[in-house]
Amino acid sequence: AASEKGGWSSFMRKEVQEQPDAVANTIRGRIVDGQVVIPELEGLGDDVLRGIRRITVIACGTAAYAGMVAKYAIEQWARIPVEVELSHEFRYRDPVLEADTLVVSISQSGETMDTLMAVKYAREQGARTISICNTQGATIPRESDAVVYTHAGPEVAVASTKAFVAQITALYLFGLRLARVRGTLGDAALAEQLAELQAVPEKLGEVLEESDRVAQLAHWMADTRSVLFLGRHVGYPIAMEGALKLKELAYIHAEGFAAGELKHGPIALIEPGQPVFVVVPSPRGSATLHPKVVSNIQEIRARGARVIAIAEAGDAAVLPFADEVIRIPLAGPLFEPLLAVVPLQVFAMELSTAKGLDVDQPRNLAKSVTVE
Ligand code: G6P
Known part of the structure; x- marks a missing residue:
């Protein structure tokens, strides 16, 4: 209905415009006293994060491209090898998974079957799993060891827009947290990256x-x-x-x-x-x-x-x-x-x-x- 679109002619037009908020809301509450705080990951424990030797990102479509962007950042900041794989390819190639492999799934809906099956498979093989998801209580987060929610708000248009920038934001927060835990990023470098991240919403407004x-x-x-x-x-x-x-x-x-x-x-x-x-x-x-x-x-x-x-x-x-x-x-x-x-x-x-x-x-x- 027109009212749900808040005066916009389509959900997509609305969602594209909401991107500054999608990023700001995903950051909100997660930077405290110059440090990244992700309470959802506390259950996993810092020693687990320190012990990770490899990250495999699994996702489909636009979410997979968010993973590819984050690969560059996480490798640079946390010095961990990151591979990005399409969920439907991952599961059927006998991937090398060990207890020190972290599997990060990305899904806006949290219901994509290809990704869900890949997460289940990874868990069965003994890997740790975290999910990046935009939908509270969805199936993929429930099947994962931990979840970091994106706060893009409901995305209705079929093709993904605001969820994509929110996914990158959440992955960047995760990457910076990981870097701190592992001691690969100093105070000044962290402060610089956090300032960059916090400036993104306003810059998105300028691009729009x-x-x-x-x-x-x-x-x-x-x-x-x-x-x-x-x-x-x-x-x-x-x-x-x-x-x-x-x-x-x-x-x-x-x-x-x-x-x-x-x-x-x-x-x-x-x-x-x-x-x-x-x-x-x-x-x-x-x-x-x-x-x-x-x-x-x-x-x-x-x-x-x-x-x-x-x-x-x-x-x-x-x-x-x-x-x-x-x-x-x-x-x-x-x-x-x-x-x-x-x-x-x-x-x-x-x-x-x-x-x-x-x-x-x-x-x-x-x-x-x-x-x-
Ligand atoms: C569908 C949508 C895409 C989306 C992909 C992954 O193919 O049309 O826009 O990128 O699924 O969706 P997910 O909910 O797992 O992020």
């Missing part, structure tokens, strides 16, 4: 202010048949999430690639007029990666690609080569994905709208897939 420009772009591109997305480091999962959103919402063929992989294949797809979104890492935060991605942009532009760059405010290096530049506020490298994903969500949503499609309930999809 660019939405009209992104909408215009989507309307111009309503007849597009294929869109490519490139990203590197934490921008890589964002490229894949941008492609997934476009498939789900606008039924357009889309693929996300690691920018470094371009020359190993995908560049063959570039022909004149091909739209390519490029998630550009910050020149300040990623001094080594930024020029590599800019040179990727040059390479595809030289072959006629139409380049839409998502780049940090003030990054002038992209200007000579990009057809369009969508700006995101300055943030630490690990926090850029929380911002860069927003214009990609808005683009897919607006393209869906421009095509007259039902943005909340795309064809053939279900909000939570409760069959294997």
Whole structure:
């Protein structure tokens, strides 16, 4: 009903706008006196967290991309190897699980059958399990040793938006907690990362202010048949999430690639007029990666690609080569994905709208897939 949408024309439009709150509410109460406090994990005990040798993240769809983003952060902060695996692949390949493996499941609904079965399997094999979930009392948290809830609020639109940024937020809090327990992050570094995290809601508000420009772009591109997305480091999962959103919402063929992989294949797809979104890492935060991605942009532009760059405010290096530049506020490298994903969500949503499609309930999809 219209009232449930709070005046918005669709749940998705409402949920996209709620992203600053989704992040703020997920952080709320979890940073106390400069430390991360996650009471839900206390049952697990600090010595258990200290003893973990490996983390396996399991999830499906957008939640899996949240896991891929968090892998970079958790490895950097806590110095633990993290692998991310699709739930339905994990269970059927005889994975190596030991008592010092922590299995972290991510699920907005907490009911995705593929993920539930993977969690049960992991427990049977003796691994510790924690779940990141947006739905109180759902099945997956009940089947896990501990749960860290995201507080994005109910997500109704089938394709996930605000739950994604909340998942990354919860995983980052967990990663920072883990780093402290394991002594891999000093006071100053922790304070810096926490300040970055706490600044995300306001920055998300700023990104959302660019939405009209992104909408215009989507309307111009309503007849597009294929869109490519490139990203590197934490921008890589964002490229894949941008492609997934476009498939789900606008039924357009889309693929996300690691920018470094371009020359190993995908560049063959570039022909004149091909739209390519490029998630550009910050020149300040990623001094080594930024020029590599800019040179990727040059390479595809030289072959006629139409380049839409998502780049940090003030990054002038992209200007000579990009057809369009969508700006995101300055943030630490690990926090850029929380911002860069927003214009990609808005683009897919607006393209869906421009095509007259039902943005909340795309064809053939279900909000939570409760069959294997
Ligand atoms: C479905 C939805 C996706 C979602 C995925 C995982 O396929 O259409 O938007 O990312 O399930 O859902 P979960 O509830 O486990 O996060």
